[in-house]
Amino acid sequence: MTSPMIRMTGMVKRYGPVAAIDGVDFQLGEGEIHSLLGENGAGKSTLTKMLSGVATPTSGVIELDGRPVTFETPADAMRAGINMVYQENSLVPSMSVAQNLFMGDEKLFNRLRPLYIAAQQFLQSLNFNVDPWASVSTLGVAQRQMVEIARAVRKNARVIVFDEPTASLTPEEKHHFFNLIRRLKQDRVSIIFISHALEEALEISDRITILRDGKLVETGDAKDFDRARIIAGMVGRESGIEGETAPADAKPPGKRVLSVQNLSMGKAVRNTSFSLYSGQVTGIFGLIGSGRTETAKVISGVLKRNMFHGGEVWLEDKPVRYRVPRTAMRDGIVYVTEDRKAEGFFDDMSIAENIGMGFLAAGFNKSQVVRRSDIAEVAKYWTGKFNVAALSNEARVIELSGGNQQKVVIAKSLVQKPRVVFFDEPTRGVDVGAIAEIHRLIRELSRSGITVVVISSYLPEILSISDRILVCRKGRIVEEFAAGTAEEKTIMYAAVH
Ligand SMILES: Nc1ncnc2c1ncn2[C@@H]1O[C@H](COP(=O)(O)OP(=O)(O)OP(=O)(O)O)[C@@H](O)[C@H]1O
Ligand SMILES: [Mg+2]
Numbered sequence: 001m002t003s004p005m006i007r008m009t010g011m012v013k014r015y016g017p018v019a020a021i022d023g024v025d026f027q028l029g030e031g032e033i034h035s036l037l038g039e040n041g042a043g044k045s046t047l048t049k050m051l052s053g054v055a056t057p058t059s060g061v062i063e064l065d066g067r068p069v070t071f072e073t074p075a076d077a078m079r080a081g082i083n084m085v086y087q088e089n090s091l092v093p094s095m096s097v098a099q100n101l102f103m104g105d106e107k108l109f110n111r112l113r114p115l116y117i118a119a120q121q122f123l124q125s126l127n128f129n130v131d132p133w134a135s136v137s138t139l140g141v142a143q144r145q146m147v148e149i150a151r152a153v154r155k156n157a158r159v160i161v162f163d164e165p166t167a168s169l170t171p172e173e174k175h176h177f178f179n180l181i182r183r184l185k186q187d188r189v190s191i192i193f194i195s196h197a198l199e200e201a202l203e204i205s206d207r208i209t210i211l212r213d214g215k216l217v218e219t220g221d222a223k224d225f226d227r228a229r230i231i232a233g234m235v236g237r238e239s240g241i242e243g244e245t246a247p248a249d250a251k252p253p254g255k256r257v258l259s260v261q262n263l264s265m266g267k268a269v270r271n272t273s274f275s276l277y278s279g280q281v282t283g284i285f286g287l288i289g290s291g292r293t294e295t296a297k298v299i300s301g302v303l304k305r306n307m308f309h310g311g312e313v314w315l316e317d318k319p320v321r322y323r324v325p326r327t328a329m330r331d332g333i334v335y336v337t338e339d340r341k342a343e344g345f346f347d348d349m350s351i352a353e354n355i356g357m358g359f360l361a362a363g364f365n366k367s368q369v370v371r372r373s374d375i376a377e378v379a380k381y382w383t384g385k386f387n388v389a390a391l392s393n394e395a396r397v398i399e400l401s402g403g404n405q406q407k408v409v410i411a412k413s414l415v416q417k418p419r420v421v422f423f424d425e426p427t428r429g430v431d432v433g434a435i436a437e438i439h440r441l442i443r444e445l446s447r448s449g450i451t452v453v454v455i456s457s458y459l460p461e462i463l464s465i466s467d468r469i470l471v472c473r474k475g476r477i478v479e480e481f482a483a484g485t486a487e488e489k490t491i492m493y494a495a496v497h
Pocket of ligand 2: 045401403
């Protein structure tokens with residue numbers, strides 16, 4: 001490559017005694033799409049945060065157009081044309097989509113109509129279906145991600161870092177997003193693309209860089225890579241990861257544990273009926289906005305009863321209606337959130353304390369005192385099982401990488417020893433090794449007699465994990481397939497038409 005636009009040399013970032021990034025060189029050409037890959041905790045976010053002024057390097061030199069630069073704040077980096085779309089959301093929830101989009105241009109706020117019209121036109125030009133008047137707090141994860149992407153694009157950045165931008169987009173939205181990236185490339189914008197979806201990285205990138213444990217493994221032309229080579233670089237060995245996500249043999253249903261009849265809630269859940277059986281993984285596939293999440297939340301008490309408009313839920317032969325998650329948990333029903341930032345954990349607390357909250361939430365403290373040492377032991381078990389990369393279990397969750405946070409959210413729910421678990425997008429942001437681990441665990445749970453539901457908008461995940469597949473469209477379950485009887489396109493058709 002002739003002189004790169006960005007050159008990072010000898011980058012180090014320490015947090016206490018650990019180096020999250022340990023002597024990494026990285027270069028980015030003008031108009032280049034460069035994927036940054038690695039396991040959870042490898043240092044991808046940290047490296048790019050140093051470039052975008054969010055994290056101050058411990059040492060190292062960053063050059064822009066051949067001149068050394070230092071960015072004290074994200075605003076400094078933005079002035080130099082470097083923008084980052086964060087893995088963890090950075091929008092202001094109480095403000096509208098349009099206001100978030102034009103943040104920094106407050107003079108536009110004086111005239112509302114033009115502001116919203118401009119926002120609408122801009123979103124449409126990107127093919128993003130988001131209402132500019134909506135308050136960000138009412139948006140789902142995917143739509144918030146679109147607003148973040150749109151905001152970065154609007155700033156006419158020279159460099160945009162996308163930290164797992166596609167994790168919650170539907171296939172259709174991904175298609176638009178990749179077209180958008182190609183368009184940016186034509187305009188000579190340079191892109192750093194961070195993703196755990198290796199196929200996407202292979203498809204879109206000019207070059208690929210792999211990190212492991214904060215160190216550079218290799219950088220090369222994307223055409224010289226394939227999936228196996230990337231995974232070998234990520235985990236540092238020829239791995240057996242791939243074979244472990246093979247499709248499950250469909251299990252015959254056990255006992256009917258939960259049945260839902262004519263359940264309705266506002267416009268999100270419309271007169272839906274279905275049953276769940278023990279010892280089986282039920283996959284629920286549906287596009288974003290199809291009501292999958294809301295259905296699971298109403299059943300498990302995560303949405304308030306005053307939003308529960310009608311219908312019945314039976315837990316075995318008992319009619320139930322949960323107003324708060326705690327009462328559902330006491331009956332053994334747990335919802336594992338898709339939105340870990342908002343609902344998943346207490347980010348200032350340690351890993352152990354968060355996992356310990358699982359204990360308390362389930363009401364174990366009523367009759368027995370939970371000892372710190374018990375919590376520490378449970379935390380140790382789960383962090384070991386999931387290979388949560390952190391200095392210690394006393395580390396605060398906010399200090400973990402995105403994928404490792406997800407593992408803590410799952411562990412926290414499982415210490416509650418549930419009978420019925422709804423996993424909502426359980427592997428979003430999680431690396432290939434941990435996906436295999438989480439899938440294995442989900443199967444193990446179901447074999448031990450637990451009723452397991454996996455909600456996902458990633459069809460290959462649904463196909464590989466489910467014994468039975470329900471399709472959700474416009475607020476209700478519209479089709480059911482036994483595993484192995486339906487092809488991808490049949491399921492997609494049911495979800496869309
Ligand atoms: N503010 C912080 N304080 C302490 N440690 C941190 C902090 N931020 C990151 N780390 C640690 O640095 C390491 C690298 O984290 P980073 O977020 O860069 O990983 P990542 O490659 O982006 O992972 P993921 O794919 O899970 O998002 C991790 O071990 C993480 O726990
Ligand atoms: Mg990250």
